[in-house]
Amino acid sequence: MSKTPRVNASLRFHRTATLLRCAIAWLIICLSAADAKTLTTSKTKSDLRGVRVLVGRNVDDFKLRSVSAVTLEDADGKIFYRTTPNQWVRIRANSGKIFIDGVAYRVNAFMVRSFSDAPLELSKRNKDGWADGILYPGAFRCFVSSAKKIHIVNFVEVETYVAGVVAREVWPTFATQAYRAQAIAARSFVLCQMQFRQSKEWDVTNGQGSQVYGGLREDRTGRLATQATKYTEGIVCIYDDGEKTEIVRTYYSAACGGMTQSAAIFGPADDIPPLAGGVACDYCNIAPQNNYRWKTVRLRKQEIFRLITARHKSLQSLGQLRNLSIVKRSAEGRPVTIRLHGNGDQHHDMLVEKFRLWLGGNKLRSSDFKMRVVGDTVAFENGRGYGHGLGLCQWGMEGQAREGKSAAEILRFYFPGSQLQRAY
Numbered sequence: 570m571s572k573t574p575r576v577n578a579s580l581r582f583h584r585t586a587t588l589l590r591c592a593i594a595w596l597i598i599c600l601s602a603a604d605a606k607t608l609t610t611s612k613t614k615s616d617l618r619g620v621r622v623l624v625g626r627n628v629d630d631f632k633l634r635s636v637s638a639v640t641l642e643d644a645d646g647k648i649f650y651r652t653t654p655n656q657w658v659r660i661r662a663n664s665g666k667i668f669i670d671g672v673a674y675r676v677n678a679f680m681v682r683s684f685s686d687a688p689l690e691l692s693k694r695n696k697d698g699w700a701d702g703i704l705y706p707g708a709f710r711c712f713v714s715s716a717k718k719i720h721i722v723n724f725v726e727v728e729t730y731v732a733g734v735v736a737r738e739v740w741p742t743f744a745t746q747a748y749r750a751q752a753i754a755a756r757s758f759v760l761c762q763m764q765f766r767q768s769k770e771w772d773v774t775n776g777q778g779s780q781v782y783g784g785l786r787e788d789r790t791g792r793l794a795t796q797a798t799k800y801t802e803g804i805v806c807i808y809d810d811g812e813k814t815e816i817v818r819t820y821y822s823a824a825c826g827g828m829t830q831s832a833a834i835f836g837p838a839d840d841i842p843p844l845a846g847g848v849a850c851d852y853c854n855i856a857p858q859n860n861y862r863w864k865t866v867r868l869r870k871q872e873i874f875r876l877i878t879a880r881h882k883s884l885q886s887l888g889q890l891r892n893l894s895i896v897k898r899s900a901e902g903r904p905v906t907i908r909l910h911g912n913g914d915q916h917h918d919m920l921v922e923k924f925r926l927w928l929g930g931n932k933l934r935s936s937d938f939k940m941r942v943v944g945d946t947v948a949f950e951n952g953r954g955y956g957h958g959l960g961l962c963q964w965g966m967e968g969q970a971r972e973g974k975s976a977a978e979i980l981r982f983y984f985p986g987s988q989l990q991r992a993y
């Protein structure tokens with residue numbers, strides 16, 4: 570959630586249909602025959618590779634430094650550039666060519682490390698000038714993107730990454746057990762991603778579509794996040810159906826608004842009891858205004874059509890947005906599929922969650938609303954919750970923590986049938 574409540578882990582379900590199921594594979598957890606509660610694992614923490622987090626997408630001008638020397642290595646591991654401590658190195662992309670401190674280099678990809686593993690400070694240049702530098706642990710891999718700019722991927726150790734996510738995803742005032750529950754959820758989620766995106770260039774992005782991550786945070790919230798991460802080190806949320814054990818893809822969002830939603834709607838592979846939704850939760854009624862309930866939003870049909878077709882140009886074939894209707898609801902009555910009516914009999918059905926995200930700007934805080942069409946205007950009324958409503962409800966997690974529930978109890982509540990186990 571960082572400073573404002575966020576929609577979290579929200580886009581994965583429709584973006585990565587093939588990535589959905591979390592079989593453990595390289596994190597095989599074997600139950601000892603003698604004692605079902607004793608776990609052995611095929612991996613130790615040191616066996617685990619780092620997480621690859623996309624922290625810069627199609628960047629064409631940025632600079633890096635560290636308190637120690639910074640080195641740039643080519644694909645063969647050969648150092649081709651080195652700074653002195655605290656010296657910025659500026660990297661630019663121009664039509665796919667990489668310029669380092671103004672000199673062209675014939676590299677398409679390179680690693681950036683600080684000499685003593687000190688954090689690296691990254692600052693991007695945008696139209697307003699240089700953005701504030703952000704400190705990142707680990708190293709960076711930079712490579713030329715298909716848009717001939719540069720993608721920047723932070724390579725970071727899993728537990729350090731988890732602490733970085735917790736520091737951005739909780740509110741500073743959250744209770745200790747909420748921090749711990751968030752740490753376990755963030756760890757479980759990223760371990761799923763690491764497995765299924767093994768062959769890709771990165772495992773997660775740093776935004777709301779994945780898990781919010783902003784490198785190191787060294788204030789009180791950062792310290793509490795690190796403590797919660799250390800306390801829960803290696804612990805993940807798993808589901809055992811009797812035949813196999815898998816890490817649960819622990820989706821979470823700011824506030825469910827009263828009832829969690831099923832993940833199976835977005836991908837049949839997530840059709841497991843812990844993600845079935847339908848968990849009644851009023852604990853999130855402590856959330857700030859416009860989180861638990863949100864005010865009526867009125868949008869003109871023309872505006873909706875403009876926003877939707879900007880995201881999906883082929884929908885311009887509808888000609889216009891004549892009407893909108895909900896054509897499918899969940900068992901609990903939450904809208905699932907919305908129909909866009911165009912000219913004549915033309916129509917297009919889409920998930921309400923996608924529709925909401927395509928409108929952009931958090932105009933609709935959730936897909937749980939009543940819709941009323943009056944003339945040219947569509948009123949979205951009785952809005953409930955903030956975010957996709959899958960899995961863990963973050964304000965509900967805090968509400969339960971305030972009532973004395975433990976992190977384990979909170980996670981079992983939102984992921985029914987799951988258990989906590991140590992993955993390493």
Ligand SMILES: [Zn+2]
Pocket residue numbers: 824825826827828850851852853962964965
């Ligand atoms: Zn809730």
